[in-house]
Amino acid sequence: MNFESTLNFLSKLKDNNNKEWFDLNRKIYLKEKEKFKKLIEELITGISGFDPGLIGLETKHCIFRINRDIRFSNDKSPYKLNFGASMAMGGKKSKYASYYIHLQPGGKSFVGGGMYHPMPEDLKKVRQEIDYNLEDFQHILNHQDFKKYFDEIWKDDALKTAPKGYPKDHPAIELLKLKSFVVFKSFEDEEVFQENFKEEAIKVFHALYPFNQFLNVAVGEEA
DSSP states (O other), X not given: OOOHHHHHHHHHHHHOOSHHHHHHTHHHHHHHHHHHHHHHHHHHHHHHTTOGGGTTOOGGGTBOOSBOOOTTOSOOOOBOXXXXXXXXXXXXXXXXXXXXXXXXXXXXXXXXXXXXXXXXXXXXXXXXXXXXXXXXXXXXXXXXXHHHHOOSOOOTTOOSSOOTTSOTTOTTHHHHTOSXXXXXXXXXXXXXXXXXXXXXXXXXXHHHHHHHHHHHHHTTOOO
């Protein structure tokens, strides 16, 4: 499965982000959407081999719409410039840790996952799990399979100070400051074009599994 035509379509969409152009090219979009759907089906099958929590998950509960919600945005461009899907127990809207894939030209594609902005009660549970089982979590983060693909947990929206209930000198304070627990591996366009891209994505997701499992146990579900 080759995604060169997918990224080519998205590149053209970037230069023609309007309904008129999109309607004229809708057949191309639907063809690329179907290809992406097939990829997600195969990824779910692959991930289910090591994460039984995804068994039976349907693509319609994972793939994000290409239409942007522009109601509260100054940017009124009607369409996203990527194909994205979040594969998690219960689908993209569930509270559980996800496996996420994002296809976008210009070297902006990536594969990763975790929990993005969990609800306050779930964030509290994750922090508590890290507090109680720091050694286990550090073992996951330092494992060679994990470090092969992920440099560090995304921390752009981390707290500046210690969260309520934790001392500033806590041994895991930098982890406890996080408001999201997300990691990802970027892919250049040429890598996405390779026939083995799906297999590479599954390898990344396999390395992510213990991380996601830790988060899911924290919020009350062990897959």
